[in-house]
Amino acid sequence: MRHDRGVRPVDKPTTTPPHVVAWSGKQFAVRVNDAMGIYATAMGYPPHAAGQRAVTARRHTDNHGFASRAAVLDDGRLVGFGYGYTTTSGQWWHDLVKRALGRELAGQWLADAFELSELHVLPEYQGHGAGRELLLALAAAIPHSAMLLSTPDADTRAFRLYRSLGFQDLRRHYLFPGDSRPFAVLGARLPLTVVSA
Numbered sequence: 001m002r003h004d005r006g007v008r009p010v011d012k013p014t015t016t017p018p019h020v021v022a023w024s025g026k027q028f029a030v031r032v033n034d035a036m037g038i039y040a041t042a043m044g045y046p047p048h049a050a051g052q053r054a055v056t057a058r059r060h061t062d063n064h065g066f067a068s069r070a071a072v073l074d075d076g077r078l079v080g081f082g083y084g085y086t087t088t089s090g091q092w093w094h095d096l097v098k099r100a101l102g103r104e105l106a107g108q109w110l111a112d113a114f115e116l117s118e119l120h121v122l123p124e125y126q127g128h129g130a131g132r133e134l135l136l137a138l139a140a141a142i143p144h145s146a147m148l149l150s151t152p153d154a155d156t157r158a159f160r161l162y163r164s165l166g167f168q169d170l171r172r173h174y175l176f177p178g179d180s181r182p183f184a185v186l187g188a189r190l191p192l193t194v195v196s197a
């Protein structure tokens, strides 16, 4: 069957891929609701999760070492983003991960590290390299000696992406309080070593 050439199917990516831009904390805060909408959609969370997370994410922009990158279309629409900050004692994630890693690993990995707090791409734009570009751009811009993150411990696109960029296991099957899904804590030394290109 022939398709009408002039009609673009709904919900399919445009032919122009998104481009990755640097966002300051202020720029991120302005678009935080859009970003957290992507977070909820990409993670399969209910829409109200976006609003809750936006409150926390806006607060994160004040954290030392905050860095963010956005994947935007030519018309300005946001289709993906990543952000993080220097991980330090007193932060919820840092203190849990420090305990989960144990004294030796924590000492090796947490001293000068960037926590990749969120990395998400809208489903219809996934699998085309945007997430990888966001992550590489962030990693290239930060002064830390390591990047750490936690991700659902399963065979996901996210997990494959992290592996392809050299992230190694620091802790598997870890249960964060309030979440029944096991998570993996992964870390990579910076600059990143691309394992598969």
Ligand SMILES: CC(C)(COP(=O)(O)OP(=O)(O)OC[C@H]1O[C@@H](n2cnc3c(N)ncnc32)[C@H](O)[C@@H]1OP(=O)(O)O)[C@@H](O)C(=O)NCCC(=O)NCCS
Pocket (backbone or CB within 6 Å): 042, 043, 119, 120, 121, 122, 125, 126, 127, 128, 129, 130, 131, 132, 133, 150, 151, 152, 156, 157, 158, 159, 160, 161, 164, 196, 197
């Ligand atoms: C994880 C996520 C941000 C990655 O963004 P993305 O744009 O889909 O990622 P990319 O296309 O850049 O890369 C991921 C895919 O490409 C592969 N890939 C891309 N470039 C590659 C390369 N040069 N070499 C090897 N693999 C590569 C990855 O392994 C993966 O492919 P697969 O699913 O076919 O195995 C996105 O998929 C997403 O939002 N997922 C849902 C939310 C989520 O899990 N977020 C992370 C939470 S920690």
